[in-house]
Amino acid sequence: MSDEGGTGFSLCSRDAFSRREMLRAAALAVLASGTLPLADAQEVHRIAEIEGLYRPKALTPHEYRTLAALADLIVPADEVSLGAVAAGAPAWIDLLASQSPELTDIYTGGIAWLDITMRRRAGSDFVSAKPDQQTALLDLIAYRKNGTGELAPGVRFFEWARKMVVDGFYSSPLGTKDLGYMGNTAVSKFEVPQEAIDYALRRSPFGK
């Protein structure tokens, strides 16, 4: 994690980033020291993202909270990395939406659909529903096979949310680290580790 903290700070030095990003970079740097347990760390980010530091530009606070909940359901924290909220995916989506009425409509419409549907199913809006109620609905709308009939708008919206949350996560420093990308650096000699060659050949039709 240490190079992520470093990247965050060097970003700030480009003057293009706000106090919010500086605070996020600081939070990442704290995380980099590895002293916070994962769940606590995730909570720090949830609070920072949802309650404190980020003021949504396109979405209402309620819509933004719903998007954030959805984002961490799509790309949650696991043993390798933190989740989509910590990576700033909802803020990125909100930023793009603030520049596009078409995109804003997709999110406001989709989130309203989630709320209406959840109220019908569980008597509360999406973000207030219990985790198992949330996942029960996602288990339906996360698949094209349910894409006809009354779930169709939800399936269509979830495709948008999934690809954009995934994009927001993997284009962040956290996502880059999660994938194990080790490039974008200067090396004097290009070499391929024998371990990687052996691994691929062993598993390939060519054998060793």
Next chain:
Amino acid sequence: MTQVLTELGIQVTLLEAGPMLNPSKDFKEHWWPYQTPDRGMGPGGSRYFGKSPYPFGLYDAGFGDWQLEGEPYTVAPGDKFVWYRSRIVGGRTNHYGRISLRFADYDFAPYTRDGVGTDWPITYDELAPYYDKTESFIGVTGSKEGIRSAPDGVFQPCPPPRVHEMLVQRACKQLNIPCIPSRLAVITQPTHGRPACHYCAQCNRGCVSASNYSSSQVQIFPAMKTGRVTLIANAMARELITDSSGKVVAVSYIDKITRTEKQIKCRAAVVACGACESSRLLLNSKSSRFPDGLANGSGQIGRNLTDSVGYSLSARIPALEGLPRHNSDGMGGMHVYVPWWLWEKKDLGFPRGYHIEVGGGFGMPGPGQFHGLCARHEGYGKELKTYLRSQYGTSVGLAGRGEHVPNPKTYCEIDPEVVDKFGIPVLRFHFQWTDNELKQARHMHETFTAILETMGGVITRPAPKSVEGDGISIGGEIIHELGTVRMGNDPRTSALNKYCQAHEVKNLFVADAAPFVSNPDKNPTLTINALAWRTAEYLAEEMRKGNV
């Protein structure tokens, strides 16, 4: 051209239609997606709606687009053509793929060989010394292979194949297809004061250390240091002015900053605006002596337009799932490629051939890369996250670049009704693939399928059935458009002689890919350079003798 002329002591004024290039400011070589607010999806996420402000990805150094504001082109009804233009010092060489392949001996005599197309007025042996000079000067990787379709040159060592490239090589070996070290204009050894490649894979973003070739950094900037170059930026050439003897005496250009017309006198004019733009300038340079455009007595200017045939196919390779992580960046492009290997076969059903480019590895993560996997896998949560991690770096892509034979339905001309924002008449394109190209694309599909399946990949896409929208590239899309001011020995069928000098105008030369007589399955830039070098020496000698 500029570099050779200035070395020979000649004063050169360069007219550039775009701004000056400042690599340290303009090149964003090592930037991450998150250093731009939209991260590459465009303001408002425009790429999600099919519109990208970054046609070749965020930070690409093409500094151009398929459409330039206020500088339109038109396409004849029913035809499809796209035209990528860069307006900046160095133009498209700032971002291109750096693939540097010599034409084969037989590429210079296509008509003699199979009765299709037209022979060049020069042979491989005449151009070979200039290939040598060019490769020595700009630096090209490669290995001596002794393959007739891919003549050996002056090479620097190519870095070793990446893991997926090793699998491609194994598959090719089983299929009896050659797969050899890449020939890229990237230096792997210090060359003429330029440091060796640092292997960050971002060649298309422009190289801050000038370790790949671009005409701006490798030729123009060093030539400027001789003191013999005057560079006029933001100068859109409009017309070449001739005197009563038919010689070019001046270039009229629009100063884009002030939108005023200016003229600069010249002893000789070298046109190198990119093939189509060069033909546009000549066609727009009309006079009573040259009513159909300057040096266009043959009527050939604008004709014989070709692009490369493009087809690509990719597959997930299960052997690469969970591959131990390592830095696989390397040079900005493949480390191995497949030269055309069936040049002796006469029964393919189509003339000429193609080469194969290889893509894959652990690329810099960015938005968009997992759209296909998300759609395929569906679901969400930890399981999706684990799946995406396992699939990262498993995609291997093959892209074919084949020869397009000139045909009478493919050309550009001046659109009589449309001018650009400077009042300059624009080009109208006509473009048709023929059965030759479609059959070639099908052959590519079969070959790529065989290679990817041999590696363990699964191909579900069917072979292209028809030209329209079925996999074969759109005309112009491969950005190898050329041939529109072709050279030849006969002034009735060509605009330029064998030195790229206009048959009708002795002090007019063309030094881009417009003089090409055919468009072999080799990317044009290396041959543009070799030909321009030869033209520059000839021009300097003719000036010395007082003939120009």
